[in-house]
Amino acid sequence: MNFVNRHITDPGDTARIAAQPLRSRRHKWPVRYDSIEHVALGIDIATIFVAGALSTWLYQVQDNGGNSGNAFSLTLVSSACFVSLLKSRGLYRPTELLVVRNQIRAICMAWTLLLLLIWAASGFKLHIEYSPVLVFAVCGLALLIAQRGAVKVLLAKGLSGRKFANTNIVLISDQPLSKNAGLSETLATQGFCVKGRFSLPPIGSGPALRRRISAHVIDYIRSVELNAVVLEAAPERWSELRAFVADLRVVPFPIMFVPVGTASEWARHPLRSLGSAVCAELQPGPLTAVERAGKRIIDLVGAGLALMILAPGLAAAAVAIKLDSAGPVFFRQKRCGFNGQIFSIRKFRTMHVLEDGPVIIQATPIDPRVTRVGKWLRRTSFDELPQLLNVLDGSMSLVGPRPHALPHDGQFDKLVRNYAFRRRVKPGLSGWAQIHGCRGPTPTADMIERRVQYDLWYIDNWSLRLDLAILIRTPIEILRGRNAC
Template identity: 55%
Template sequence: MNYIEPRETLDRNGLPAAVLVERQLQGRKWPVHFDSVEPFAIVADIATITLSSVASGFLYHLQDTAGANDVSKSFGMAILVSALFVSLMKIRGMYRPIELLNLRHQVRASCLTWITAFLVLSGALFALKIGSEFSRGTSIVFAMLGLAALLVHRRMTAFLLTKGLAERRFSGRAIVLITDEAGKDSASLAQALTDTGFRVKRHFLLPEPGADLAHRQRIVASVIDFVRGSDVEEIVVGANPHPWSDLRTLGAELRVLPFPVSFVPLGTASDIFKRPQRELGSAVCVELQRGMLSPLEHGLKRIMDVVIASAALTALSPLLALVAIGIKLDSPGPVLFRQQRCGFNGRSFQIYKFRTMSVLEDGPTVVQAQAGDKRFTRLGAWLRRTSIDELPQLLNVLNGSMSLVGPRPHALAHDNEFDKLVRNYAFRRRVKPGLTGWAQVHGCRGPTPTRASIEERVEHDLWYIDNWSLSLDVAILLRTPIELIRGDNAY
C-alpha cells in the first residue's frame, strides 16, 4: 500500500488554507473540549434531577400545610433516582454527542429509562419496607416534574450542540488524517472531524495499490517526521477495511509514535461496523436487523395494553351488555362476528367484532363494506358508524394477538390481494396489529377501493413502525376519540 501527500492550497500570502481556517476559527471556539460533552451532559442530568426533586417537595407541601417538607429526603430521593437513571442511560450510550443530537431517540430513551428507574426504586422501597418514609404525593410530583425537566434539558442540549457544531465553536484534538482515496467518503470524514472540533493539521492520501514499497515507506516516514515535535495528539486512518493486512502493517509502523491511532472504515464494507455487535462465545456477532422492540420496550407496551384494555372492558361492560342484547333482538345470528386476520409475522388469528351484517363472510372472497350496504342490519349500521363494533377487539388485546396501537389487520383475502399490489406491504407484519393506528388518526379508515388508498394507509403504518415510541402510542390513543367523533369514512 502506498501513500502520497497532496499539495496544500496556499493563499496570496503563502499560508496554507488549513492554517488560515484554523486561525479564523481559533478566536470563535468555546473553552469546551468536544470530549467533555458527555461528562457535562451527565452532570447536567444529575443537577436537573436534584433540582426537580427539591422543587417537587416545596411545590407539594405548599398545598399540604399540615406536612413539613424534608429537604434531606428530597436529596436522598434525587441521589437514588439519579444513580439509576444516569447508569441506565450511560449503559445505552445515550450520553454520546452523536446520540445527544438525536432528539427523538433521546425523548424515547429518557421516558423509558425514567419509568424504569421509578419502577425499580418503588420495588426496592417496598421490599425494604421503607416506602412510608417518602411522601407519595411528593414522589408523584417529582416523577412528572423530573421527566418534563429532563425532556426540556435534552431539547436545549440538542439545540446548543447543533449550533456549536454548525459554527465550529468546540475545541478539539489536533490530528493527522490519513485516507486511502480523495473521494466523497474522505471529504465527508475530513468535514465530520472538523465539524466535531478536531483540527486536521495535515492530510496524507493513500493512492491506489500498485506504487512501489520505497514510495510507501517515504510517506510513512514523512508522517512520523511531521508528528514528532508537533502538537498533534492523535492519528486518524480512514480506509477501506478490505486490505486489513496492509492496515495492520501501517499500525505497526506508527507504533513508534506515542499517540493513539484510530481507524475509521470507509467504502461499502464500512456499513458492517455501524451495526450493533455482541459476543457469541469466542465469535463476534453483527446484528444485520434488530427486532422492532427491545425486551424492555416490548414489556412496557404489553403492560400498557393489558392495563388499558382491562380498564376499558370493565368501564364499558354495561354498554357492551346492552349492545349484545340489542344485536340479539335486532336480527338472528350470533352476537360476535369472528374472522381470520393476518397478524404479527404473518400468523393468522381470530378477530372479534360485534356482528353488524346479515352475513358472516370469512373465506377466500370477502366483499368490503360500502356506504349504504344492504348487508348491514338496522343496529349494525349505527355500530359501524360509531366504531362500537370494534370494542370486542379489546379481548384480542388481552390475549396478545393484537395491541392497542398498530396497523389495522385486514381479512386474509384482502391481505393477500394488497400484498401483491403494494410494495413493502408485508413490512406491516413486523409488529402486532392494533385496535387503532397512525393511519386511522390521519383519516385512513373504512374501505380501500383504490390502490392509492391502500398505499397511503401502508405509508402511515410503516412510518409508525419506523418511529415507534411509547409516547407515540399514547398520542395516538388520545387522538383516536377525536377521529371517532368526526366519523369520516366510517361505514
Template identity: 70%
Template sequence: MNFVNRHFPEREVTDRVSPEPAISRQQKWPLRYDAVEHVALGADIATILFASIVSTLLYQAQNGQAAAGLDNALSFALVSAACLVCLLKTYGLYQPVELLALRNQMRAVCLAWTSSVLFIWAVSGFATHPGISKQAGLLFVVIGLGLLLAERWGVKVLLGRALSGRKFANTNIVLISDQPLSKNVGLSETLSMHGYFVKGRFSLPPFGFGPACRRRLTARVIDHIRTCQLDQVVVEADPERWPELRAFVADLRVLPFPIIFVPVGTTSELLRHPKRSLGSAVCVELQRGPLTPLECAIKRMIDVIGAGLALAMLAPLLALTAVAIKLDSRGPVFFRQQRCGFNGRIFLIRKFRTMHVLEDGPVILQANRADRRVTRVGRWLRRTSFDELPQLLNVLDGSMSLVGPRPHAVAHDNEFDKLVRNYALRHRVRPGLTGWAQVHGCRGPTPTAVAVETRVQYDLWYIDNWSLGLDIAILLRTPVEVLRGRNAY
C-alpha cells in the same frame, strides 16, 4: 501489484502543516467534542442533587420545619441519579448525536426517571421510610423531572450553537486518507465543525502498495508527528484494504496517540449497523426488531390494562348491542373471520355481526356505501365503529394490540401483497384495534392499489417510529376520528 513503479510515483505529503482557518481564531469554548458525553452525564447528576435541595427546602419552608433531613434527601437523590445515568448510558443517550434529538431525549428522560424512582421506592420501602416524607419525595420527583427536561433543552441549544459556530476547543489530528482531496471536503468540514484541527494530511497509495512503500510512508508520518503537538491520528480508507492497512497501522504503534479508523466505500455500510455477540462470535445486526424486550413488555402491559378497563366500563353497552343484533336479524351475535397477524400467523378476529352473511373464504367482497348485506343495526354499528369493540378480547388474548396496523382478511392479504411492495412488513408487529393509518382517515374499503399503498405507508412509518407517546397520541385521536366518520360504512 507493487505500488512502487513508474506508473504510480510516490505521492508526497499534502498540507503537512495546514494553515489554521479564520474561524478557528475566534474564541473557543474550553470544551472538546469528546468531552460532551461526560459533561452531560455530570449535568444530570448535578441537576438531580439541586432538585433534591430545592424540594427539601421548599417542603421545610412550607411546613415551618428547620433544615433537617437534608442528608436523607441527598442520599435518595444520589441513588436516583446513579440509576438514571446508568439507564441512559446503557442506551447510548449521552452521545452528542443523541443529545441533539430533543424529542427522543425528553421521552427517554421521562421513562428513565419514572422507572428509577419507582424502583428505588419499591426497594427502599419509601412509603414507610422515616427520614423522607411522602410529600417531600413527590415534590422532588416533580421538580427533578422538570429540571431534567429543561436541562435537556439547554444542552440541545448549546450543543447546536457549538457545532454551528465551531466553538469546541481544538483537537489536533493528522489525517491519513486514500480518498482524493476533492472527495475529502466532506470529512474535513465535519472535522472542523466538531473542533478537530488537521495539522497534517497524508495520502495513502493506491490499493496493493508494497512493504517498501509502506515503510517510507510510515517514516514520513512519524517524522511529521514528532515535530508537532498532536492528540489523535485519523486513518480514512476502504475497509477492503484492511490486510495492508493492518500492517501500516501496526508500524504506527510506536506513536503514543490514539489511532482512529474512518471506513469509506460500500463495505463501510456494514460497520454502521450495531454490533452484537453470538457466543464468541462478533456479529452485525443488519435489521433491528421493531421493539426491544422492554418496549414489548410496556406495550403489552398497556394493552392488558387498557382492554380490561374498556371491557369493564363498556359491558352494559356491549350487552345491549348483543340484544339488538339478535332482535334485528337471524344469526350469531359475533362474527369471526381469519386474519393475518404478527409474523404472518392466522388468528380469528372477533366483531359484532353487521351483515346477513358470514363470509370467510378465498373470495370476500368489501363493503360499500349502499351494501344490501348490511343489517339495520349493523349500519349504525359500522358507522360508529362499535362493531370493532369485541376485538378487545383479541387484545387480551395477545393476538392483537390496542394500536397497530389494522389486520385484513386473509383473502385480501394475498391480493394486497401482490399489489404493494413491502406489504408483508406490516406483520412485524401485532395488528391493532386502531392505528396511525386510521387516525389519518384511511378507513373502510380499499378499492384501488393507491389506497392500499397509502395505508401501508402509514403503517410502516408507525412501525419504524414506534414510541409510547405515539401510541397514546393515536388512542387519543381515535375517538375524534370516529366522530368524524370518514369512510365508515
C-alpha cells in the same frame, strides 16, 4: 480549510504532509467534542440530584419534615438507572443530543418506566404521604426536558462557532486531497485540528515503501503536539493497512480508522455483540425494548380501563345482538398480525353470516348480510370493542395498522409494494390511517395503497405522543362517520 502543502523527500513521492497553521485558542470552550457524551451524562445526574433536593425542600417548607436519607437514596438510584437506560441506547452521542424530539420522547419513556419500577419495588404502597416522590417525579421530568433544550442550543452553537477545544490529529489517507476536504472541514467544526496529512502508498507498492512512509509519519508525530491518528482508506485493502498500523504501534496515541467507498456502508450501522462475534445491525427493530415496554403498559392500562368503563354498553350490545338475530354474540376471524403470526380477532357479530375461509366478501354500504343492530354497531365502530381482549392478550395493540382478513391480506400483498412492512408492529384497534378517514372496505388498489402509506409513516415515526394523539382523535373520527359501513 486552508492547507500549506509541503512534500517529504521520498523515492515514490507518495508521502505528503499538509500542515495547517495553528488556530487561535481564544474563545475556545474547555470541552472537547469527544467528551460531550460524558459531560451530558454528568449533567443528567446533576439535574436529577437538583430535582431530588428541590422536591425535599418543597416538602419541608410545608412543615412536613421529611427523611433526607431516603430522598438521597431515591435520587441516587434514579440517576443511576436513568443514565444507564439512555447510555445503553446511545442517546448521549452528540448527533443524538441535537435531535430534541427524540431526546424528549426517550426521557419521558425512561422516566415513566423508572417511576413504575420504583412503585413496584415499594410493593405498590406509595400513597399521598409519599408526596415527595410525586414532586420529585414532576420536577425531575420538567428539569430534564428543559435541560435537553439548553444542551441542544449550546451544542449547535459550539459546532457552528467551532468553540470546542482543539483535538490535534494527523490524517493518513489513500484519498486525493480534494476528496477528503469535506472530512477535514467536518472535523474542524467539531474542534479537530488536522496538524498534518499523509498519503498512503499505492496498492501493491511493497513493504519497503510502506516502511519508509511509516517512518516519516512516526518522525512527524513525535515532533508535534498530538491527540490521535486518523487513518482514512478503503476497507478492501485491509491486509496492507494492518501492516501499516502495526508499524505505528510505537507511537503512544489512539489510531482511528475511517472506512471509505461502497464497502464502508456497513460501518454506518450500529455495532452489536452476537455471542463472541461483533456484527453490524443493518436493520433495527421498529421499537426498542424500552419503547415496547412503555407501549405495552399503555395497552394494558388503557384496555383494562376501557373494558371497565364500557362494560354496561358492551353488555347491552350483547343482549341486542342476541335478540335481533340468531347466532353467537361474538364473531372470530383469522387475521395476520405481528411478524406474520396468525391470531383470532374478536368482534361483535354484525351479519347473518360468519365468514372465515379462503373467500371473504368485503361489506358494502348497503349489504343484505348486515343485521339491524349490526348497522348501528358498524356505523359507530362499536363492533370492534371486543378487540380490547386481543389487546390484553398481546395479539393486538391499542394503536397500530388495522389487520385484514387473510384472503384480503394475501391479495393486498400482491397489489401494494411494501405492504408486508405493516407486520413489523402489532396490529391496532385504531391507527394513523383510520383517523385520516381510511375506514371501511378497500375495493380499489389506490385505496389500500393510501392506507398502507399511512401505516408505514406511523411505523417510521412512532412515538408515545403520536399514540396518544391517535387515541384522542379516534372518537372524533368515529363521530364524523367517514367511510364507515
